Amino acid sequence: MQMADADSRPTLADVAARAGVSKSLVSLVMRDEPGAGAETRRRVLKAADELGYHPDSRARLLRSGRSRLLGVVFGIQHAFHVDLVTALYTAARDSGYELALSAVTPDRDETEATTGLLQDRCEALIMLGPQTPAHALARLTTRLPVVVLARGVRGADVIRTADADGLHLAVDHLGRLGHQRIAHIDGGRAPGAADRRRGYREAMDASGLSRHVQIVAGGLTEQAGTTAARALLDQSHPPTAITVFNDRCATGVLDVLLRGGKRVPEDVSVVGYDDSHLARLAHINLTTVAQDVHTMTKLAVARAIERIEGADVAHRTIVVPPQLVIRGTTGPATT
């Protein structure tokens, strides 16, 4: 039934020959453009199917000068990035674009991930929480539209969550539950960390809890959470509530608490950040600050396309409000 040689895939010309029409007709039919008769259309599609023909996207793009490709640089190990990519696929398709994924792994850095996308002639880049220094990002921007997600930088379009507000939500929630000794485990130099730190401080001040402000160095991983939590528990007056940079780090904190015989939330409340699928695991059931993935990805794709289509205004930062998701790791202060 299938005649295709595994080595040389069928071309448009092969289909045209088999259907007994010109290449142009086949081209039209394959792209679902008007301008071909119903009968012709049928014959072409039949021939294409029999040959197992798939249009060569490279040649197609080379000729049309466009790729309709949005490059996405993301950390495949980051639960939150995975959520973003999932939503980006949908947003891109809704806008008639494809996604080209390029993952950052422990063995593959951002530069490498970006270079690949550039060679694929993506029309814009969407970078998730990039670590690339601002000046390098700015340089990239002169080559093609760059939309940065989940990190604030100058010199590029940015879509990010109002991270400071996120910590306001967390602290206020804990405050209403009667907590006073509320600590923050931060994310160091990670994207968003500075804002969350600031939000924490502001919210504590606003609640009249300035003298209870305590910020401990954390990070993005369970490991970082573990270390920070130990430091907190070793104190004479450990906090009754902890806000943590992200969900992953928060699971490390939970682990230390539970192993140390502390009950959550009876003895200590914990709030994470991201509402990544980690937080939703029944076993973890983490109260957390949700970023609005749906909105952020839609905005990111829309912004990228505006740029592609020539909008030549100043770079803009769009800030999306976060939302508190109350689950099982926060409860009334008992001390």
Added chain:
Amino acid sequence: MQMADADSRPTLADVAARAGVSKSLVSLVMRDEPGAGAETRRRVLKAADELGYHPDSRARLLRSGRSRLLGVVFGIQHAFHVDLVTALYTAARDSGYELALSAVTPDRDETEATTGLLQDRCEALIMLGPQTPAHALARLTTRLPVVVLARGVRGADVIRTADADGLHLAVDHLGRLGHQRIAHIDGGRAPGAADRRRGYREAMDASGLSRHVQIVAGGLTEQAGTTAARALLDQSHPPTAITVFNDRCATGVLDVLLRGGKRVPEDVSVVGYDDSHLARLAHINLTTVAQDVHTMTKLAVARAIERIEGADVAHRTIVVPPQLVIRGTTGPATT
């Protein structure tokens, strides 16, 4: 400094003009091929850098007829797939190939993911635990080399773990700890589920525990684990140990146990499968059957390349031995 117009990226011709040489020379230099003088090479590289030139991979492959691209179809939500992709990047690069990722999401099925890759003219496909029916996979195979990872099928090259052996390891480990009522929560029709079920049964038989065999319908998610675990606990003689289809499902089981007041491993032992990063979370610390990701991915890439280079032998299945990773969720039977 940068002259590049954001709209039209510099071409090889631009670089040639700027360096004052022919396109051929630039082509050679960019590919690091011999045949250009040291001084010329320097001038070309300088011009390319100043222009911010990146070779157009589409045009390049269109002309050379090769893409050196391995397409990867994977479930971005699957922790284990993420581990495989990470390792595949390394394996591919070591062999001089690039990866083209195409994710399966709740909103993007395998067919869609595969079609995209075909249009990108990948030279081979590596599919992680594909759900595509065998006949469709066989059809694909007539178009290009297909290597299937983590699922047994006829009609394609397969790299998979000896899943039955994996459950032997798990059951034997539990047996040595004195457990008798060892249950299995399965993965339904998921890739590997049948083998794991069979391995469980065989191992129970081999340990003289045939009359304790109990298989409960599970699945791939926490949710499935939750439901299955409840069913098990509702019995008059609940099992003292449970082997679970995968790590993710096992976390659901753990949750039900802990909420039901059961201590792990004192009251019930649990063994997962995959050793995905989920299992390694300190908070979960799951005893699990590890698949040898490093070996599997190296073999997958190697096999794909053999095919690309023309090896035209019968499809082969390579089975990689699993390994038991003992962590904190298994302990001596106390009943």
Added chain:
DNA sequence: TTGAAAGCGCTAACAG
């Protein structure tokens, strides 16, 4: 060591 010319598979612009 270098350059000129042809053409990969496709789409766009035009002609019939």
Added chain:
DNA sequence: CTGTTAGCGCTTTCAA
């Protein structure tokens, strides 16, 4: 509605 032609950016002959 259908066919012809040119050329996207690159690599690959082949000739100088």
